[in-house]
Amino acid sequence: MTLIDYVVLFVYFAVMIGIGFWAMKGVKNQEDYFMGGRGFGKLLQTFAAFGAGTGAHEPVTVGRTGWTSGLSGVWSALMWLFVTPVYWITAVWYRRMRHLTLGDWFVERYQSKAMGAAYTLFAIVFYMFYLSTMLSAIAKFAVPLLGFEVGLFGWELKYTLIPAIALVVILYGVLGGLTAAYFTDLIQGLFIILLSVLLIPSGLWALAKRFGGPDEQTLMDGFRIMHERVSEDHFNLFSGPSSGEFPIQYILSLSILAMVGIVVQPHFIATGGGSAKSEDGARIGLVVGNFLKRLCTVGWALTALIALALLSGNAEIAADPDRVWGVAAREILGPLNLGLVGLMLACLLAAMMSSADTYMIVTSGLVVRNLYAPYIEPDADEKRYLLVGRLTGLIIIIGASWVALRYSDVFGQFKLAMELPILFAAPFWIGMYWRRANCRAAWGTIAFSIVFFFVLPTTLPHLIPSLKESESLAAKTELVTTEFTRNATQADVEKRIAWEAIDRDVTSPTGPEPPEAVLGEPITITSITGGKPIYWSETESLNIDLVAYSAMGFDLSKASKATLETLRLPSRVLLPFLVLVVLSLFTRRDEPVALQRYFAKMNTPVDPDPVADQVKLKKAYESQSTDHKIFPHSDWEFVWPTRKDVLGFLAACLVCAAIIALMQFLAKIGG
Known part of the structure; x- marks a missing residue:
């Protein structure tokens, strides 16, 4: 430079x-500072x-x-x-x-x-x-x-x-x-x-x-x-x-x-x-x-x-x-x-x-x-x-x-x-649409997510050291070699020359090694994937969800890294939702008047004028209408979409x- x-x-x-100094002059209260x-x-x-x-x-x-x-x-x-x-x-x-x-x-x-x-x-x-x-x-x-x-x-x-x-x-x-x-x-x-x-x-x-x-x-x-x-x-x-x-x-x-x-x-x-x-x-x-x-x-x-x-x-x-x-x-x-x-x-x-x-x-x-x-x-x-x-x-x-x-x-x-957002995602989504979701169930879901997704994967290997020596948990994904042949371009030739010019005494290359290349002649690009631990992450925490798949009889040895990450989706996304729904059904409802006010507010469009908006909210709190709901006589708060x-x-x-x-x-x- x-x-x-x-x-x-x-x-x-x-x-x-x-x-920053200019904007400071207009900050008078919390709404100014936190919401402008x-x-x-x-x-x-x-x-x-x-x-x-x-x-x-x-x-x-x-x-x-x-x-x-x-x-x-x-x-x-x-x-x-x-x-x-x-x-x-x-x-x-x-x-x-x-x-x-x-x-x-x-x-x-x-x-x-x-x-x-x-x-x-x-x-x-x-x-x-x-x-x-x-x-x-x-x-x-x-x-x-x-x-x-x-x-x-x-x-x-x-x-x-x-x-x-x-x-x-x-x-x-x-x-x-x-x-x-x-x-x-x-x-x-x-x-x-x-x-x-x-x-x-x-x-x-x-x-x-x-x-x-x-x-x-x-x-x-x-x-x-x-x-x-x-x-x-x-x-x-x-x-x-x-x-x-x-x-x-x-x-x-x-x-x-x-x-x-x-x-x-x-x-x-x-x-x-x-x-x-x-x-x-x-x-x-x-x-x-x-x-x-x-x-x-x-x-x-x-x-x-x-x-x-x-x-x-x-x-x-x-x-x-x-x-x-x-x-x-x-x-x-x-x-x-x-x-x-x-x-x-x-x-x-x-x-x-x-x-x-x-x-x-x-x-x-x-x-x-x-x-x-x-x-x-x-x-x-x-x-x-x-x-x-x-x-x-x-x-x-x-x-x-x-x-x-x-x-x-x-x-x-x-x-x-x-x-980290997994902890609060289910209480947010379910709480937005279902009256039955309650405080006790939300706390139970947050606690479950903390333990299942963050505590157990890191603490189990320390509590049970034998897990690290377990043959069943030592499995790795299958090595897969993929070859792709095409004619070498000028960029291929120059990338190879640059790779060979790296001073190994000063720098350890982090990029992939390019193949030998002669302009216009066929080169073979080889990609080797697999050979990675299935049940252990790079930080040596245990992938409990993948262990569960194995226990159910799924063969994960041929799965790619992307496939393994995809298989983790149901546990990370669906399991907290399931826990919240089940716990909500077996725990006491929250106070209904407060819930009614909350859902009335969320179904009332905002007026840009704060005074007019408060008038609209007051009317909404007094009204008991359920005409806007798709399921008017249920705990579900899905509303008809507008144009x-x-x-x-x-x-x-x-x-x-x-x-x-x-x-x-x-x-x-x-x-």
Whole structure:
């Protein structure tokens, strides 16, 4: 990076902090700080959903899988595409809750302050690990852009970079609350879009300039040269070299797991629609914001293919494909000396910070509303609650930074964060639709999920050491060798040369070894899968659900890793729902008057005018009508969908299809 790159980075940080000081002037109470006064329109809601849902690790993950696996590697981030239409329905829920936190919702629905406190503790752990994943990733991904791996005092770069990023997020987020977060998300969202497209035209022109003739200097020439240098199997969305990593059943199972768990991620009360002026603003913001992310994912995948064609001979990427994005930015944008490398790093930081600020504010709201106010100082004034909120936000970011500096297993941190929502998913979904679900059953389900999914898998091997020596549990998946033969391209030749050029005394390669290649001659690409423990994870915890499958007579030895993960879906998703339903049938109902008020509120559309909204709620509480219910004389609260519900959902499904069609269209240009 040159001086102008550092100037760009400094200006970016200064603007973020300035927004925090500006927004602080408008913060008068908890609703201002935690929900921005519920005054956000469609634009800010869109970029809030977009920013909070886009992490810094995602473009680089797609860069790696695109480099190693072609276009089909896009499913490493795009597997959430099919969840997006459901957001058209769920966004209304968060606005109709009329709460500041999801902890408030659990308190109201299950008539239990303790459940709100338990949800708050879950949120703290969830976000510390989730944010630590992004902080760990940004520290690693910034190395190629900065050009050095050692920071202040001779320490590893992450010990300098992570505290610096955390400090900026704290300054503007803690000061300005959700208003500052949303306005910075608007700016950062534009940066993320820029991140997603900036390298595409520059990379295509670089391809045309480097490998084309004097009359071949257009974008279309860049597309054609990309296809000439990279084999056609890399341009297949569903059947590329990595199609075995993302089979359709695996994509669908992860989509279902995401749909079930994402609704209880704490920030959805804000970015999911709770901070919007109206229900339409909530819906449009959440759906459009997430579709923006899906479109950016298309750009990330195309960038990876361009980088593969242009930089296939780069030894730095050959040693560590995680550096595709950073090296591509440095090699393509650096020679222009226009500050674009600094801009690219600012864009990457924006992807992380736009998530971190929202998560910080939401978690601090949970602590104030569901721990401090009910248990420590119920009669405190608004100034005290705001102070506690700001201090809590500070603690969350510091905690996430500590986890990021303490643990280097990014995937392990991310996996734990993604599995934690299982604890509250069933009580949320069932509680939304069934009056019979009660507090005792919800507590039983949460306790069951903690024990079955988190405690037993890690403690059983210590309590019963003989399990580790058990022959039946030592089984591994069958080794499967897959061979694919095609003619070698120039990219294949250069990747092999780069691989051989790696200095093994300095670097241990993390990427796959490319085959020997001679231009135009057949090469055989060999993929060996299997040979992995079936019942034991990489952290030596026991996969109890797979043990249960084996006990029922299923032969898992020939199952792939993706299939094994798919088989875990029923236990992770369905079992907590079953436990909650059974326990609800055998335990006492919750207080009916409170339940009636809750469901009356959830079935009353929000009026953007707070005074008019309270009048509507009062009428709804007094009414006992059940005409809106599909099953009017039952405990089930399914209501007839409106025309807007159906049309919006179908339109979102069509957009999903359009995004897939767009990727396939772009992959064919120049082919």
